[in-house]
Amino acid sequence: KDIWNEYIDKHPDANIDFSYVDFSGRREEGEPFDFSGYKFPKKGNVDFSDANFGKGDVNFWEAEFGKGDVNFNRAIFGEKEECSDCSSVGFTGATFGEGNISFLNTQLGQNATVFFDLATFGKGRVSFKDSEVVNGDISFRAVVFGEGKVGFSNAKFGNGRVDFSNAKFGNGRVDFTSAELGHREVIFDKAEFGDQGVCFCDVDFCKTNTDTINGEVTFEEVTFGKGAVDFEHAKFGKGTVSFDKSSFGDGDVNFKDAKFDEGDVKFNDVDFGEGSVKFNDVDFGEGNVDFSGADFGEGNVNFHGANFGEGSVNFSYVQFVKGIVSFHHAKFSKGIFFGAKFGEADVSFYGAEFGEGDVDFRLCEFKGNIDFRELKDINKLSSFSLRNSIFNKSLDMSDNSFNCIPDLTNTKLTNQVSLDRMNVNPPNTYKGGDGERLCRLKEISEDNKNYQQALGFHVMEMRAKRHKLHKWDRRFDCLFDTIATYGNSITSPMIYLLCTTLSFTYIYASMSIVEHAPAHWYDWIDRFLIGFLYSLSQVLPFVSAGRNSANDSLKQLFPCETIPTEVYYFSLFQGVLSFVLLFLIGLGFRNRFRL
Incomplete structure (x- = not known):
């Protein structure tokens, strides 16, 4: 190594060419092929394309590459030896210069662990396109990428663990299109991306995880730059998917047609930046979905046709600032929007489908128009509450048929509330607070000059409050109801x-x-x-x-x-x-x- 480094110091412009070299016969069995600490020319190119490193460990720890291009295209690394459970391929702490770095179609290891931890890349392009790790882990922890484009499109990173935690990407575009990232865990916690956008389109996360492997995907506390972030058509595995406390920049955020599986989906306290946010036609799988505390910024927010699956859905204390918010035809099992704040633009739940649980919009603030028309399957709802909410513009709940009694008590209504063709089917038994809720609906109907609807709510209100009357008063009340439906029948x-x-x-x-x-x-x-x-x-x-x-x-x-x-x-x-x-x-x- 010392002789090599001395030669490189004397020939900084030299090109190094190991292309097509078969290193498998040039080392003893059980011994690693070691380039750790080696220096490469400061200006020349380095070429390991189509090289075969054979069985066993390969080390480029703290290797120093110069300003020229570095090429490992189609190289074959680290097949494990028969005497070992696995091998390792190490670029830990390696320094790459300002040239382009290419691992195109490279087999980085088979039953091997691949390390790029703490490696530093220069200003050139970095490509791992079509590279592959078979049955092994790969780690890019705390790696620093330069200003060039970083590409992992179509990469296949085996059945192991993929770790990009604390990685720093420069201002170049980052592309993971159609990659298969880890079948055990995928970790991008505290990673930082640049301003030219990030693409995870068609990525398959944790493709083949089994019941014994949770297949978690975590992007917690990630900082995305000013560019667009795209997860369109991405597929996530059976484990938990978490973007908790991550921050998006000014670009659009796109999860259109993404598919989640059995695990929980978490976007707690996420800052979605200033761009538009698209979750339309997303399938959130069977787990719980949590957006509590998220801030959606000034762009439009689209959950059109999203399927929130069987778990609970939590949008508590979410802030929508200025953009239009659409949940058109979205499917919920349970919807919790407690304390959410909606901006000045319109909010639409037109045609949304709710399951058998509770729908909670208590303590919300709506500055724009809100549309709850033609909700589907709401006859299964246990409760629908807008209690203590503030409406600065119109509220439309037309064309609905509830088996529960919507709660609009203590709401602040500035503009007209439309309850046209809204039916509330009388329950078999009334619960505590039903009388108060019906009284509020009656008041709104009277304000709308819809006296027939108001009379209907009045009848139900009297029945709900009947239990408070004394014995004989209750009997006369029942008689009045039986004969004339409280003056509502001719x-x-x-x-x-x-x-x-x-x-x-x-x-x-x-x-x-x-x-x-x-x-x-x-x-x-x-x-x-x-x-x-x-x-x-x-x-x-x-x-x-x-x-x-x-x-x-x-x-x-x-x-x-x-x-x-x-x-x-x-x-x-x-x-x-x-x-x-x-x-x-x-x-x-x-x-x-x-x-």
Whole structure:
């Protein structure tokens, strides 16, 4: 090594060419092929393309490469020896110069661990395109990339662990398109990316992890630069995927059509920067999804068609600043937006689908228009709460049918709230607080001059509060509900009035027959018709013809005899009942045609 380094010092412009060299026969079995501490020309190029390093360890630890290009294209490293469980390929602490560095289509190891920890790359391009590690780990911890483009497209990094934690990428574009990154763990924690954008499109994370391997993917506390960040069509494995406390720059963030699996998905306290954010048509898998504390900046936010799977969805204390927020046709199982703040642009949940859980929008602030129209499968919801929220513009909840009672209590409503064609199906049993929620819905309907809807909510409110009444008050309340639906029905009291009239017709005719038996069968019919006329006169005593017909029909029912006292008792009782029922019919007409 010393002789080599001395020669390099004397010939700084020399080119080093080991291309197509087979090193496998140039070392003893069990001994590493060691370039650690070697110096390479400061200005010349270094070429190891198509070299074969054979079985065993290969070390370039703290090797120093000059300003020229470094080429390891199609080289074969570190197949493990029979006497060893695995081999290692080490570039730990290596220093690459300002030229282009290429590991194109390189086999970096088979059953080997590959280290680039603490390595430093210069200003040139760095390419690991189509490179491969078979059944081994690869580590780029704390590596420093220069200003050139960094490419890992189509790289395949085996069944092992991929670690880019604390890596620093320069201002060049970083491209991992269609790479297969680790089948055990992928770690980018505290990595820093430059300003020309990052692409993880079509990347397959943790492709073949099994039930015994969690396959976690972590991008925690990562700093993305000003460029766009693209994870479109990326596939994540069964383990947890975490972007907690990461920070995105001014560029767009794109997770369109990404697919997650069984693990939880975490974006806690993430700063999404100033660009637009796209999660449309994302499949979040079966785990919980957590965006709590995230800041979405000033760009548009799109979750159109996103499927949040079977787990809970948490957007608590999220901040949406200025951009349009769209959850069109998104699918939730449970949605928690507690304390979220939405910006001045519109927010839309049009056609969103909620599952069997709770939907929580308590303590939210909406500065723009909010759209909850035509929500799907909301008949399965346990609760839908907007309690204590602030709406600076319109709220639209039209065309929905709830089996739970939406909670709009203690909300601040500045503009009109649209509840057109919104139905709340009466529950089998009312819960505590239902009366308060229904009262608030009634108030909103009255403000909208939708009195029919307000009456419907009033009926449900009275039923919900019935349990608070005393025994007899509760019975009268039930009677009022049964006969007239709290003044909301016209048909029901009419039917009761007709039944009452016919019942008393039967009573009067029967008493007449007992006192004076008919001679012929048609006299029976005549007696009932006269009884009906008398009964009808008790229903309408305020009509002049009613008073005259009452006297005449009574004389025909009981001719030449003293009228039984019971007839007068029944007449008075019928008159009172008829008056009450007529009043309820009038109340129903008044409520039905109220302007």
